[in-house]
Amino acid sequence: MTESQQNDGRLYPAHPTVAVSAIIFKEERVLMIKRSKEPNKGKWSIPGGGIELGETLDQAVKREVREECSIEIEVERVFYTTENIIRDDDGRVKYHYVLVDMLAKYAGGETKAQSDAEECRWVTAEELSELDITPRLRAVLERALI
Known part of the structure; x- marks a missing residue:
């Protein structure tokens, strides 16, 4: 474990991290990112991340999408809320997230991977089956695409 991992509070946390993510539509496609960091490094996901102190859900998800994909979005609504608890081999909580998934529309900008995203890709519902996602x-995503 690196010093930055110890200090960011997400790895072996004292309490859950509240995070937002965006299911972003552009025409008949949804934006996916390939994660460049743990948890789930190398898997495809939707853009998002932790809420900063004083941010609303909308502000946080817009900032995270801008940081990871360089685009602007129009947030429609909260779509789904869940939690993700990942334990290590000894049963200790390694990560604990409360996740708020938001529906959003593409509003502008050129899609370019940055920050926690190794790659960004607009995909159809059919192409989702080919991606390595949790x-x-x-x-x-199946609920959102119905």
Whole structure:
């Protein structure tokens, strides 16, 4: 464990981290990112991250999308709320997130991977089946695409 991992509070946390993410639509496609950091490094996900002190849900998700994908979005509404608890081999809580998934529309900018995103890609519902994503996210996206 690096010093930055110890100090950011997400790895082996004292309390859950509240995070937001965006299911962003542009025409018939949804924006996916390939994660460059743990948890789930190398898996495909939707853009998002932790809420900073004093931010609203809308402000946080707009900032995270801008930081990870360089685009602007129009937030529509809260879509789904869940939690993700990842334990280590000894059963200790390694990560604990309360996740608020928001529905949003693309509002402008050129999609470019930055920050926690190794790659950004607009995909169709059919192309989602080819991506390595977590079962939780797959279930959420299936609900959003109905």
